[in-house]
Amino acid sequence: MNMLRYMTATSFSWLAGPIAVAMELLNYTDRGRPWRDDFLWAIDWAGTGVFLTVPVLAGLVAADTGLTLTQNRRDLTLSKPREAVALLAPALVGFAAAGIVHLIFVIPYALAARPTSENLSEATLMLVAHLAVLGSFAVLGSFLGAAVRLPWAPVVAAVASPVVMWWMGRSSGLFSPFDVGGSTSSLLGLTLNQDFVLIQLVTLAVVIACVLLAVSRRWPWARGASLKVLTPLVALAVVLLLLQRTPDLERLEVVSSAPARQCAGSEPSICFYPEHRRFVAEVRQNAQRIYEGVPREVAQLLPTSLEERYPGGGVPDAPEVSAYEVLPDSFSSDSIPISDTAGALVTPWTCPQIFGQAPPPEKYFQAAQLLTQELLAAAEGGSNFEDPVRVQEFTDLFNDVKSCRIFDE
Amino acid sequence: MVAHGARFARSWAAVHEGLNLASGVGIVAVMSLVLAQSSLSSFLIVDFAQALPVRLLIPVLAAFLIGFNLLYTAGNVASAAPRLLRWWRVVWLLMLVATYAAAANAGCLVAACQPSLVTRNLVLFAALTALGSTLLGPSLGWLPLMLYGMTFLFFGQRSFGAPGDVVRGWAIPMQSDLNPVAVTTCVGIFLAATVTYGLWGSAEPGSRPFSLKRRVP
Secondary structure (H helix, E strand, C coil), rough: HHHHHHHHHHHCHHHHHHHHHHCCCCCHHHCCCCCCCCCCHHHHHHHHHHHHHHHHHHHHHHHHHHHHHCHHHHHHHHHHHHHHHHHHHHHHHHHHHHHHHHHHHHHHHHHHHHHCCHHHHHHHHHHHHHHHHHHHHHHHHHHHHHHCCCCCHHHHHHHHHHHHHHCCCCCCCCCCCCCCCCCCCCCCCCCEEEHHHHHHHHHHHHHHHHHHHHHCHHHHHHHHHHHHHHHHHHHHHHHHHHHHCCCCCHHHEEECCCCCCCCEEECCCEEHHHHHHHHHHHHHHHHHHHHHHHHHHCCCCCCCCEEEECCCCCCCCCCCEEEEEECHHHHHCCCCCCCHHHHHHHHHCCHHHHCCCCCCCCCHHHHHHHHHHHHHHHCCCCCCCCCCHHHHHHHHHHHHHCCCCHHCC | CCHHHHHHHHHHCCCCCHHHHHHHHHHHHHHHHHHHHCCEEEECCCEEECHHHHHHHHHHHHHHHHHHHHCCCCCHHHHHHHHHHHHHHHHHHHHHHHHHHHHHHHHHHHHCCHHHHHHHHHHHHHHHHHHHHHHCCCCCCCCCHHHHHHHHHHHHCCCCCCCCCCCCCCCCHCCCCCCCCHHHHHHHHHHHHHHHHHHHEEEEECCCCCCCCCCCC
């Protein structure tokens, strides 16, 4: 009863819940929800909510724990048998509030992203990692609240949290134990590395256990930040740093087999990944306008099929098939400009020069722009294709581009 | 009045916050210079190739330090010249902001940043800190600044473009031009925060959030 009274009347770690609601809501609605229909990307995107909540959670828990150690609260809460419980209560309450909010927010993500059985286990692992990171920073706040004096403790916790998240939470070729995702581009062609997540969870469990052990000792030890408390934590930090140097431990890895596309229509057929099905109708409409606007001899040059490609994915090896990349802005705006479609039709996907380290020559860009403009003009009804000479010029230039001759010196 | 003024001056000179202030100024000045010359490429969506570190992170750091200095309010003044306490708080806040703005602007001596933008952001962040300190107390005074800071850092842009390209109206610190509306908003919030802090001071340590009843004199 005393604990309940304490939690409702004195503690304020529960504020992490309402604040997490605001942060999660902002994250959910940010940039037009580009992750829709893409379940794995949606759960990854939700990780940004964790990133945003962590500093506030750690700061609140640190302040709450620090105040628990002040004289007036000690009288209320720190009776001998329950000392450790009272010290850790802010962390537990803060973690529960933020964690429950995060889990609740996964429901609208899932509803908008249509989960499938194939990626359900990956998404579950991602969520477990999210919760583990929230828990880690809750106990970190608890430790700082016990070890650092007020009012410094919450500020140190709130400032240190994003720094640690940035330092040890980004996939940059090093093992990042606090990586919660937050990708701003589709995860198509990538999959969660389960080895990474398992090592991440074990690491975070050790972190949480060490910090809990440090905090739950008698409070004067922690308050004085004695060597007995600091030594294992410093050792833990060193281990984390060494672990971070582990090579070949990326959170996401390339899938072994490319996911299947779904095709619709003909002349040209539009083949997109199911996660991006919302773009098919507009691409098809764009393509029809172009194909119907150009003369028959030009239409025969154009690809008979458009197949979606994700960055880093394979390209079609047949000239009659064109790849199609949905650009990042389209995910936000939900709109694909007809110029993007025309550009995809004239891009020589089979030419290795466009994927090389060195940029293609300027004359390639000029040619691609000219061809695109001709197709756009035809789609708008203002074509110059009535003139047979222009048709021949277009055909020659198009063939030069598609056959990679444009890249020859 | 003269006696009050003399006691006020003596109290001012004896204020122990001078040490905090000096150390804070040193930290901000050094960090300004370090960040101004840093070669970091990016942090999350923030492009360090721009002058954003000095414009953004240094004002945030300065505002946190201002918050600490606000907490140590004038015990000496309260006993020596209680009638002047409210004015003392206002002067103290203004002096802190002016001093830290000067230190933060030191970075602009070596970096391509505009002092006016650094000052604008510092004024806004200091106002948030003062409001947080007044309304939430010393333990949670950092909360408004942290919330606003994280919010504009992540959601201040309207698109996936480079920072500074398309910025939302409320993300004033991300704006790279001196928009009059933004400046007026910052100054308005700062004036409101100054008046609020002058009238009530910092909430009592340990008081519940949003409680304005118990105050440290």
